[in-house]
Amino acid sequence: MNIKDIRQYFPILDQEVNGKPLVYLDSAATSQKPVQVIEALDKYYREYNSNVHRGVHTLGTKATDGYEGAREKVRKFINAKSTEEIIFTRGATTALNTVAQSYARANLREGDEIVISYMEHHANVIPWQQIARATGAILKYVDLQEDGTISLDDIREIVTSNTKIVSIMQVSNVLGVMNPIKEIAQIAHENGAIMVVDGAQSAPHMKIDVQDLDCDFLAFSAHKMCGPTGIGVLYGKKKWLENMEPVEFGGEMIDFVGLQESTWKELPWKFEAGTPIIAGAIGLGAAIDFLQEIGLENIEAHEHKLAAYALQRMSEVEGMTIYGPKDPDKRAGLVTFNISDVHPHDVATVLDADGIAVRAGHHCAQPLMKWLKVSATARASFYLYNTEDDIDKLVAGLVKTKEYFSDVF
Template identity: 65%
Template structure:
C-alpha cells in the first residue's frame, strides 16, 4: 500500500516554514501544489523542445507537436473520452464554460428556453449562463438543496422539463463538498432533449472520472487543481455536438484556408484552439496525469475519504464551530467549509496562517450559495492526497488556539 507521507517528498513547496511554523497547505480547492515531476516536465520542454506546434517541419517543432498531442491522448484516456477529437485544450474550467455559452448556447438557446443550474455553483458556472439568458431572452432556473446540502433531486425532476435547453451542474461543490448525481441529471436532461454540462473542476483531481459513464455532453476542468500548471484546462464534448459548434476565437492554428472574404476551419479538435496554445502547460498537464495515474485515482480518493473521516468528527467536536454540507464523512469530499461563532472567517484564516495553516476565507466564488445559506462568508480547508492526519491535527490545534485567542478578547 502506498505511503502517502512519502508522496509529500515530491512537493518541495511543502517543506517550508510560514510565520515560523511548518506549512500545512489546506487550500487545494483553490489550487494544488506541483510535484517535481511536473516542474521537471516544464523545464525540460523549455530547455530542449521549445518550438511552435503543428506548423514546423524541423526537429524541435516535430518533438513539441508530438508531446503536445501526446498530452491530449493522456487526457482522453484519463477521462475516458472516445477519441482525442473530443478533447479541447483551454485556459481552464472558466474558459470552457464560457466557450459553451458563447458557441453552443448562442446557436441553440432560443427565447423562452430555460437554463438549469443550482444554488451551489461557482461563479464560472453562473455568469456565462446569466449572460446567455440575457442575450437570448431565456430564463435561468436554480435547483434548491436539501438541509444537508445535497441537490434536491425531486425538485430537479420538476425544474428540468420540456422548456429546458441546458443543464449545467458542478460534479463536486467547491464549498459544501457534495458529489452531485451527474448521471441521473444527464438522464433527466436527455429525456427532455437538453444537453448536460458538467463543471468538473473539483472532481477530476480527486476521483476517477468517466465521461462516457456519466453520459454528459460537455465536461470542463482545470489543470492547476490536479498538480498541473496554471493556464491550462480541458473542455470535453461529444463529437456530434462539437462538430456543429462554431469556434469562439479566430486566428492562427485553427484555420484551414483563409480567403479575402471568408475562411474555413480545421477539423476537431484544432478548430477551437486559436493562436499559439499553452504548449508547455499541456505537456506538463500530461506529466501531472502520469503522476496521478502512478498513484492511482482510486487510491487518492480513498486516502482523502480517510482524512475526512478522521478530521470531520474533530471539527464537529469543537464547540461553537459549524461545518457546512453533509455531516456524515462518507458523503463529504475533502472540501470542508466552516465558521467559528463570533469570529469572521477572514480573521479565523489570518489566525490560522499565523500557525502555519493555509486555508481559504471568503465567499469562494459562490455568492449565491452564501446568500442561500444566509452567510457572509466561510473559512474552507480543502485536502489533497499529499495531506496527512498530522496536517489535520495541526488544523484542529490551530482552530482551538484561534478560538481561545478571540474568546480572550485579544482584538
C-alpha cells in the same frame, strides 16, 4: 498510499511559513506541483521549446508530439471516445464560457430554460446569466436540501421539455457535495436537454468516465490536479463540437483565409486559436501520469478518510458550524466552516501565523453564501499529500483562534 513518500515529491511543502512548518489546506483553490510536473516543464523549455504543428524541424516535431501526446493522455484519463473531443483551454472557466458562447448562443431561443443549482461556482453561473440575457432564455435554480445536497425529485420537477441546458458541478467547492451527475444527465436527456458538467473539483480527486456519465460537456482545470496554471480542458461530444462555431479566431485553427471569408480546421484544432498552451499541456500530461501512477481510487479513498477525521475533530471545537453533509461518505475531501463570533478572514489570518493555509471568503459562490445565510466562510481542503497530523494542527489552531478572540472580546 505512502503519504510520507508522496510528500517528498512536493518540494514546496518542505518549508516554514512564519517560523512554522507549512500545513497546506487550500488545494481546492490550487494544488501543489510534484517534481515530475516541474521537471517536465523545465525539460520542454530547456530542450525542445518550439511552436507546434507548423514546423517540420526536429524541435517543432518533438513539441508537437508532446502537445498531442498530452491530448491523448487526457482522452484516456476521462475515457472520451476520441482526441477530437478534447479541447485545450485556459481553464475550466474558459471551457464553460466556450459552451455558453458557442453552443448555447446558437441554440437557445426566447423562453428556453437553463437549469443550474445554488451551489455553482461563479464560472458556472455568470456565463449562463449572460446567455439568458442575450437570447431571452430563462435561468432557473434547482433548490438544495437542508444538508446542501441535490434531490433527484427536485431535478425531475424543474427539468421540463422547455429545458435545453442543465449545468451542474460534479463536486461542490464549498459543501463538498458529490452530485449524482449520471442520474441528472439521464433526466436532462429524457427531456431533450444537454448536460454540462463543471468537473474542476472532481477531476483531481476521483475517476471520471464521460461515456458512463453520458455528459455532453465536461470542463476542468490542470492547476487543481497537480498540473500547471493557465491550462484546462473542455470535453464535448463530437456531434456537438462539429456543429459549433469557434469563439476565438486566428493561428492554427484556420484552414483557408480568403479576402471576405475563411474556413476552419477540423476538430479539435478549430477551437484552439493562436499559439496553444504547449508547456501547459505537457505539464498536464505529466500530472495525469503522476495521478494515475498513484491511482485515482486510492486518492479518493484517502481523502474520504481525511474528511471523516476532519469532521470528527473539528466538531470538537466549541462554536463550530460545518456546512454540507455530515456523512463523510457523501462528501469530498474538504470542510467549510465558521466559528461563532469570529470572522473567517480572522480565522485564516490567525491560522496563517502558525503556517496553516486555509481559504476564507465567499469562494466564488455568492449565491450559495446567500442560501447558507452567511457572507463568508473558511475552508480547509485536502489532497493526496495531506495527513491526519495536518488536521490535528488545524484543530489546534482553531482552538487557539477561538480562545484568542474570546479573550479579546
